[in-house]
Amino acid sequence: MHPYVASLKTLFEQNADPIQAAPMKKYLRDQFEYLGIKTPKNVVLQKEFFEEHGLPQLSELELVLRDLWSLPQREFQYVAVGLLGRFNKQVPAKFIKTIEYMIITKSWWDTVDSIAGGTVGVHFQRFPEVREKYLPKWRASDNFWLRRTAILFQLNYKKETDFDLLREIIRENLASKEFFINKAIGWSLRQYARVDPKAVTKFVKSTPLHPLSRREAMKHLEE
Numbered sequence: 001m002h003p004y005v006a007s008l009k010t011l012f013e014q015n016a017d018p019i020q021a022a023p024m025k026k027y028l029r030d031q032f033e034y035l036g037i038k039t040p041k042n043v044v045l046q047k048e049f050f051e052e053h054g055l056p057q058l059s060e061l062e063l064v065l066r067d068l069w070s071l072p073q074r075e076f077q078y079v080a081v082g083l084l085g086r087f088n089k090q091v092p093a094k095f096i097k098t099i100e101y102m103i104i105t106k107s108w109w110d111t112v113d114s115i116a117g118g119t120v121g122v123h124f125q126r127f128p129e130v131r132e133k134y135l136p137k138w139r140a141s142d143n144f145w146l147r148r149t150a151i152l153f154q155l156n157y158k159k160e161t162d163f164d165l166l167r168e169i170i171r172e173n174l175a176s177k178e179f180f181i182n183k184a185i186g187w188s189l190r191q192y193a194r195v196d197p198k199a200v201t202k203f204v205k206s207t208p209l210h211p212l213s214r215r216e217a218m219k220h221l222e223e
Contacts (some may be wrong), residue, residue, distance in 0.1 A: 004056050005067040008049055012037060012075060015045060024074075028108060032074040042075055046082065055083070058090055062098050069102060077106060081114045088122040096123060096130050100146075107145040109180060116148065117155035124153055139169055144178045151184040155191050163192060167203060174208060185209065186216020197221055 001009075012035055021036030037045065056064045061083070068080035080102065084091075099119055103112055124131035135153075138146040150169055154161045170185050186209075193200040204217050 002056075002060065002063050002067050004053065004060070004064055005071075007053060008068075008079065009071065009076070011045060011049055012073075012079075015041065028074070028110065031108060032077075032106070033072045035073045035075050037075050039078075042078060046079060055086060058087065061087055061091065062095070065098060065102065069105060074110075077111050081111050085114065085118050088119050089126070091123070093123075093127040093130050096127075096134055099123065100134070103145055103149055104143055107143075112145050112148060113152065116152040120149055120153045121156055139172060144176070144181055147173060147176075148180050148184045151181070151188050155188060159195055161192050161195065163196070163199060166192065167207075170209075170213075171207070174210075176210070179212070182210040182212045183216060185213040186219075189213070189217035190219055193217065193221055 015035070015037055017036035019036065020038060021034040024034040024036060024038070025032065065080045065084060068076045068083075071077075084099070084102070099115065103115055103120075124135070135150060138150045141147055151166070151173070154166060166188060170188070173181050173185060176182060189200050189204065200217060201221055204214060209217070
């Protein structure tokens with residue numbers, strides 16, 4: 001284990017709260033173990049740790065992230081996602097392999113969504129050639145977390161959103177019965193409705209969306 005991760009692990013274990021761990025584990029359907037460190041405390045501990053140890057070197061970031069990802073308690077994956085976000089504009093193009101690993105390993109919305117709307121969105125803008133290689137593969141993947149990422153990566157693009165592309169990806173997933181796909185479709189449309197509500201309304205009315213997607217998309221448009 002990288003010494004940086006070992007030091008962070010010690011700090012977090014010293015602040016574990018077994019009483020909080022049980023409900024936190026239950027909230028994510030008992031899929032992950034927890035130390036019982038809630039988000040506000042997690043943020044404080046990270047700040048304390050970074051003030052003392054600084055951020056890892058970019059050359060060591062991949063190893064640090066993978067070590068954090070290998071630990072059983074979910075709090076360490078949250079630290080990894082946050083660390084990755086701090087390096088969004090610095091990581092090289094080839095870092096997409098580590099990003100993909102973090103999406104498809106220990107997958108759940110609490111990590112995937114931050115990576116998709118944050119890191120992947122930035123990475124695809126910085127490296128169009130990476131987007132051209134990986135987006136088609138993710139769109140066609142049997143792994144629905146990769147398909148969810150393909151739907152959500154433009155979440156923060158606002159006026160730079162390629163709505164034609166978003167509509168194409170949504171249409172590819174219209175037959176899906178997966179909750180997280182249909183939720184993502186609605187979320188992406190609701191987000192773009194802030195930019196062009198008429199276009200979203202027209203698309204929703206002319207497309208046989210899953211009822212969940214439709215409700216999410218129109219949530220604020222019908223108010």
